[in-house]
Amino acid sequence: MPGPAARILAMGGPSGREPTARGLARRDCLCCGLAGLAAAAWPGRAGAAEPAAAPSPALVADLVAANHILFDQAVVDGFGHVSVRHDKQPDRFLLSRSMAPALVQAPDIMEFELDGAPVAAAGRTPYLERFIHGAIYRARPDVMAVVHSHSPGIIPFGVAGGAALRPVFHLAGFLGPETPVFEIRDVAGPATDLLVRSDALGDALARTLGSHAVVLMRGHGSTTVGTDVRQAVFRAVYAEINARLQSDAGRLGPVTFLNTEEAAAAAQTGNGLVGRAWELWRMRSP
Numbered sequence: 001m002p003g004p005a006a007r008i009l010a011m012g013g014p015s016g017r018e019p020t021a022r023g024l025a026r027r028d029c030l031c032c033g034l035a036g037l038a039a040a041a042w043p044g045r046a047g048a049a050e051p052a053a054a055p056s057p058a059l060v061a062d063l064v065a066a067n068h069i070l071f072d073q074a075v076v077d078g079f080g081h082v083s084v085r086h087d088k089q090p091d092r093f094l095l096s097r098s099m100a101p102a103l104v105q106a107p108d109i110m111e112f113e114l115d116g117a118p119v120a121a122a123g124r125t126p127y128l129e130r131f132i133h134g135a136i137y138r139a140r141p142d143v144m145a146v147v148h149s150h151s152p153g154i155i156p157f158g159v160a161g162g163a164a165l166r167p168v169f170h171l172a173g174f175l176g177p178e179t180p181v182f183e184i185r186d187v188a189g190p191a192t193d194l195l196v197r198s199d200a201l202g203d204a205l206a207r208t209l210g211s212h213a214v215v216l217m218r219g220h221g222s223t224t225v226g227t228d229v230r231q232a233v234f235r236a237v238y239a240e241i242n243a244r245l246q247s248d249a250g251r252l253g254p255v256t257f258l259n260t261e262e263a264a265a266a267a268q269t270g271n272g273l274v275g276r277a278w279e280l281w282r283m284r285s286p
């Protein structure tokens with residue numbers, strides 16, 4: 001079983017001092033998730049988690065590609081992130097260090113436990129909102145990938161009273177008859193920065209997501225899940241497109257949405273078409 005340094009090198013990452021996961025987790029707790037370089041000096045406790053089996057290189061490559069595609073498709077900009085569940089250890093997930101998704105490369109991919117603790121940070125700073133991912137992986141064993149974004153077309157549906165994001169065309173059938181909205185004030189009061197910066201907030205978000213594919217986050221953005229990273233990207237792209245189309249259609253007149261049966265049938269068909277879109281998007285953003 002390779003040690004942390006060997007594991008990081010195997011993923012193409014830097015070597016050097018590596019704080020233990022639990023050491024970082026403790027520091028995260030003390031400073032509200034603001035893990036930084038100082039955490040590298042934090043002494044780990046005995047029995048700290050270490051990387052075990054390396055994830056598939058193909059999975060890491062898809063995760064890097066997903067970062068680039070989501071930028072190219074205008075789902076993320078300098079902010080937002082995408083993760084995958086570890087294919088060898090389902091109680092861990094892979095997510096870039098804190099950086100703009102378009103710039104992510106394999107050495108930037110970090111491994112996390114489901115409570116958001118980095119397994120071998122090696123000086124890399126994690127995203128503040130990594131708790132979104134871990135909490136959803138805990139709550140949803142079927143979920144293998146998570147996209148969190150602030151894509152602008154969706155934002156109005158989380159803030160406008162009476163508005164609800166619903167499928168207006170077949171490629172967004174996965175939205176189902178309704179899309180839930182997470183109200184952070186309900187669980188964290190009226191004075192947050194809207195970010196999901198703790199495991200408890202991640203749990204609350206996952207509860208609102210329930211069994212849906214997408215959850216809107218009032219005044220913030222949205223989170224989309226999938227059974228693999230390609231499907232999660234597909235859904236994140238088409239959720240954003242659907243939001244724009246729905247806004248456009250609403251200005252023209254009363255909108256006819258897909259009904260529940262149509263949405264379910266269209267979602268099933270769409271699942272078989274994910275690869276076609278992925279190949280095109282992959283070509284556009286090598």
Ligand SMILES: [Zn+2]
Nearest residue numbers: 129148149221
């Ligand atoms: Zn966010």
